[in-house]
Amino acid sequence: MQEISYQARNNVGHIKFPIHNGAMDLSHCRQLLQTIELAKADDSSKVIVLWGGPDFFSNGIDLNAVHLQYNASILAYKNLKALNKIVHAVLTADTKLVISALRGSASAGGVMLAIAADLRYARKNIVLNPSYANLGLCGSEYWSVLLPAIIGYGFTQKLLYEASPISADEGLRLGLLHQLIPGEPDAFADNITAKAEYLASTNINARLAAKSVLNQRLLAQMETQVRLELEKMKDCCNHPEFETARTRFVEKRRGQQQPLFLNAAPGYIRQINKGDDNE
Amino acid sequence: MNNRLNLGAFKDREIVNKLAQQIKSISAQMAPLKIMHICGGHENAIVRHALRQFLPAHIKVVAGPGCPVCVCPVESIDEAITLSLLPKVTLLTFGDILRVPATKSSLEEARVNGGSVKIVYSPLDAIKLAQNEPQQTFVFFSVGFETTAAGIAGLIRSGVPENLFFLIANRYMPPVLKLLMEVHDDSLQGFLLAGHATAITGLGVYDFMHDEFKLPCATAGFEPVDILLAIRELLKLIKNHQHQVINCYSRVIKDEGNRIAQQCLREVFDLKPGVWRGIDRVEDSAYVLKDKYAFLDARKQLACQPPYPPQAHHPSCLCHRVMLGEVEPQDCKLFKKACTPAKPFGPCMVSPEGTCHVRYSYSEIKIGCS
Numbered sequence: 216m217q218e219i220s221y222q223a224r225n226n227v228g229h230i231k232f233p234i235h236n237g238a239m240d241l242s243h244c245r246q247l248l249q250t251i252e253l254a255k256a257d258d259s260s261k262v263i264v265l266w267g268g269p270d271f272f273s274n275g276i277d278l279n280a281v282h283l284q285y286n287a288s289i290l291a292y293k294n295l296k297a298l299n300k301i302v303h304a305v306l307t308a309d310t311k312l313v314i315s316a317l318r319g320s321a322s323a324g325g326v327m328l329a330i331a332a333d334l335r336y337a338r339k340n341i342v343l344n345p346s347y348a349n350l351g352l353c354g355s356e357y358w359s360v361l362l363p364a365i366i367g368y369g370f371t372q373k374l375l376y377e378a379s380p381i382s383a384d385e386g387l388r389l390g391l392l393h394q395l396i397p398g399e400p401d402a403f404a405d406n407i408t409a410k411a412e413y414l415a416s417t418n419i420n421a422r423l424a425a426k427s428v429l430n431q432r433l434l435a436q437m438e439t440q441v442r443l444e445l446e447k448m449k450d451c452c453n454h455p456e457f458e459t460a461r462t463r464f465v466e467k468r469r470g471q472q473q474p475l476f477l478n479a480a481p482g483y484i485r486q487i488n489k490g491d492d493n494e
Numbered sequence: 495m496n497n498r499l500n501l502g503a504f505k506d507r508e509i510v511n512k513l514a515q516q517i518k519s520i521s522a523q524m525a526p527l528k529i530m531h532i533c534g535g536h537e538n539a540i541v542r543h544a545l546r547q548f549l550p551a552h553i554k555v556v557a558g559p560g561c562p563v564c565v566c567p568v569e570s571i572d573e574a575i576t577l578s579l580l581p582k583v584t585l586l587t588f589g590d591i592l593r594v595p596a597t598k599s600s601l602e603e604a605r606v607n608g609g610s611v612k613i614v615y616s617p618l619d620a621i622k623l624a625q626n627e628p629q630q631t632f633v634f635f636s637v638g639f640e641t642t643a644a645g646i647a648g649l650i651r652s653g654v655p656e657n658l659f660f661l662i663a664n665r666y667m668p669p670v671l672k673l674l675m676e677v678h679d680d681s682l683q684g685f686l687l688a689g690h691a692t693a694i695t696g697l698g699v700y701d702f703m704h705d706e707f708k709l710p711c712a713t714a715g716f717e718p719v720d721i722l723l724a725i726r727e728l729l730k731l732i733k734n735h736q737h738q739v740i741n742c743y744s745r746v747i748k749d750e751g752n753r754i755a756q757q758c759l760r761e762v763f764d765l766k767p768g769v770w771r772g773i774d775r776v777e778d779s780a781y782v783l784k785d786k787y788a789f790l791d792a793r794k795q796l797a798c799q800p801p802y803p804p805q806a807h808h809p810s811c812l813c814h815r816v817m818l819g820e821v822e823p824q825d826c827k828l829f830k831k832a833c834t835p836a837k838p839f840g841p842c843m844v845s846p847e848g849t850c851h852v853r854y855s856y857s858e859i860k861i862g863c864s
Contacts, residue, residue, distance in 0.1 A: 286774040286814070293676055445679065453815060 219246045221254055226415035227408065228260035228311070237271025237325055240280040241290075244297035251304045255311060261423075262415040264314045264407060265305070265332060267325075269400065272317040272341075275324030278350070282465040288452040291461075295355045295448055298324045299441060302356045305331040306434065312414055312422055316407040317341050317392070318400055322380075327356035330365055330391055333426060336410070338403050339395045343386045346378030349475065350464060351457035355444045360436050366390050377476045499745065504717030505543075513722035514548040520729045526552040528681055529728060530674065530819050532667060533688035534561030534847020535716050541856045543718045555725065559670055559770060559817040560688055562638040563590050563845040567769040568805065570663035571596035573798040574635045577661065578609030580797065585661075586620045587635035589613045590845045595838060597805045617649045624658035633792045635661045640694040643781045644755035647762035650787060659792040664781040666765055667691050668699045673776055675707050677818055684728045685711040686721070689743045694759075696751025697739045704737045715743040762787060771841060772807050772814025813840030816849050823850040830854060 219232045230250055234243050254263045267273050276294040284290040305313055305328065315329040317337035322344035329335055329343075345362070347354035354375065362371040366389045374381070386392040396403050414422065451457055503509065521527075531537065537557040540546060546555060559565050571594060578585040578601065585601070592602045592613065605611040614620055620634045636646045643664035650660070667688065675682065687700060692713045703709050710731035714724030724742035731738060741747050759781075768780020783791045792798055807813055811833070812826035823829045823842070833839040835851055842848035846855075 284775075285769055286772070289673070289677060289774045296676075296679075449820070453820075455809065 219243070219250050221250045221257075223254075223257055223260045225412045226259065226261045226419075227411040228254040228257055228263045229266060229408075230254055230263060231266045231268070232273070233268035234271075234273070237268060237274035237319070237321070238277035238279065239273060239275065239294075239298065239324075240277040241294055241297055243277070244294065244301060248297070248301050248304055251301060251308075255304065255308050260311065260415065261419045262312045262314060262411045263308065264316050264411050265328070266316050266404075267318060267321070267329075269318050271319040271325070272315070272321040273325030273328050274320075274322045275326075275328075275356070278461055279465055282461055287458070287461065291452045291457070292445075292449055295324070295452075296445070298328070298356055299445075302328055302331045303437070303441075306357065306430070306437065309427055309430075310423065312419065312426065314407065314411055314414075316403070318403060320344070323347055323350070323352075323354070324356040326391070327354075327358050327361055330361050331357065334410075334414075335392045336394050336396055336407055337383050337386070337392045338400070339383055339397050341383045342380050343383070343391060344380040345374050345391075346380070348375065348378040349460065351454060351460035352451045353444070353447045355441070355448045357437060357441055357444070359440045359444055360433055364433050379476045501717065504715070504719040506719065510548065510718050510722060513719065513726055517548070517553070517722065517726050517729060518550055520726065520733060521550050521553050524552070524729070524733060526554070527683040527732065528554045528556055528678075529684045529686060529725065530556050530558045530678075530682050531686035531688075531714070532558040532560040532671070532674075533686070533691070533714075534564070534845065534849075534852075535690070536560065536686060536688070536714060536721060537849050538847055538852050539716045539718070539721060541852045543721075544856075545718055545721055548722065549725070553725075553729070555686070556819040557816070557849045558674055558685075558819045559773060560667075561817070561842065561845050561847040561849065562642065562665070563594055564813065564817055564841040564848050565665055565770040565773065566591060566594065566637045566663050566841070567771050568596050568807075569769065570635075570637075570661065571601065572598075572800040572802075572804055573793070574633075574661055575599060575601055575604040575609065576800045577633050577635075577792060577796060577798045578604050578611045579607070580631075582629070583631045583633060583796065584610040584612055584623070585633050585635055586612050586614045586623065588615070588637065590847075591635065591637050593838065594841045594844045595808075597800070597802060617645055620658060621649070621654060624655040628655070628657055631657050631659070631796070633659045633661050633796065635663065637663050639665055639667050639688065640691040640759070643763065644694045644752070644759055647758035648755070650762050650783075650790060651758055654790065658790075659795055660783065660790050661792040661798065662763075662781055662783055664763075665768060665770060666779050666781060668695070668702070669776050669779040670770060670773075671700070671703060672706075673774055674818065675709070677820065682709065683732050684709060686724055686728065687711050687713045687739070689713055689715050689720075689746060692741075692743075692751070693747045694752050694755045696747075696756075697741060697749050698751075700739045704739060708737045710737050711739045713739075713741050713743045713747050715746065770817075773817055808839045811840040813842040813848075813850065816842050823853045826850070 222229045281287050281291045313332040315332035315335045320342040326345040396406050624632045712724040712728045763781040765778040766780050766782045767777050769775050788794050815821045828839050838844045842850035
């Protein structure tokens, strides 16, 4: 595992978490949480940039690690709660402006981690997959607060129920992302760093004051909503759907990948389900 | 002077009613709360004496993984079955594990299929049997918590016949509380600690509940007055935001526990990560014979590996979630239908300390309380 790192430069704290495949197990989550708390406590920085990794920003919990456990449901639940703490730490960073810099794609809890930031910039070629349902889960990481607040109730319904991945352009249109930045990774990094340093050194107090007003309603809902999310997640973690979806995902069985909503044409779905029945 | 303890007083209806009234008045202004007990004996006593009917509706007492037979990993029962089927080997064990379903069968079924399984009522019986039949190999299958482990440790330390081995599946309770805290988040407000196990360990091993989780714990005995008294004291602590571990069973438990038993346990066993059936692998919770006693370890000295992988539970069986206190037995669709004490699907329906068995046997009891 590459190190999760924190570096402060020119009033900006840079957090990099280049985790293999973007899949965060319990120890990654604990380490990232510590790093975020460290950045929050660092008076020398006013803006925090979450860089994720070069290939993936984050893909949420590590299903491979979960799948190998004696009781996968319990580890999945622990892993989800650990990721919740990270998102909570980002959402409650009231003395810093937080930027997500998506160099790579994100899915599930990784998307929520990205959108918990105040500003969200991405490379043009990334994909966001904010769906949990394809893995037999209803979702956590404060999605029920973040998604409706950012993209509205209707789009949240579409995103959650259809559970289809969306392009960066679609993410920008919905408001999940604030700007798509073209060019090579180095140019992207330079661009984000310049933006972060500008924000950190120009009227940051006013921006943070605006943030505290804007986020107040959202923060007030967090406790109730996350309890609801976890309650439902616990049921999902113990449901056979999760085990089946997780096994399919982890073992990557040929011909047994779950059909996506995008492919929902009558003949195709029936064919796949028939294949399942024949096993 | 008669120093004998009048145990009848611990069932006294008047005292029980008085305690119920006190619990009612202490909890009157309290928000709904959940207390967990971690002893199969407590669940048996609570249901048998209908004690939940004495509690206000907003005070819930849920059962945790306190039944030793229920948490015994299926892998260990599979090993015991394999041993029982070896020629010239007799497996000795306590009766309540006999009918617990394992991957392919139970020990009872193994016995029907030619396995040599004998029930003993004390580990000392194992010594006698081994001495009487020196040509036969005996394996004592040890299941239980600290109380049973301490007896076995004492026996091993004092020396056993050469033809007696041990298949150890004992579990140490304190670490599993951390897992329960993780699973239940902040929905648990206190624990009733097992009376007998704490008599061995003492209260100090639960100090982490105070330091790490800020949650009160109380030891409790097994009579109605013992249990209601412990609940009353626990509620007082919760109400006053205190987080001590207190002893409400002082006629049996010393705060420091049984030092001799602790010394025996330390000398004979190491604590390693161990599976709690269907629940999880829990750090430092499995008693394992120390290397110097490897010559007594059936796992090391005899061929006990079954030729099949373990299967912890039937897909529809919710025993593991019942043991975690996440669901009630009646939430399981097998309960009282396909799964009965006569034909158990999961371990909780077998032992008289298993939550499902207790609820099946006594759930209809209703007591009018004043």
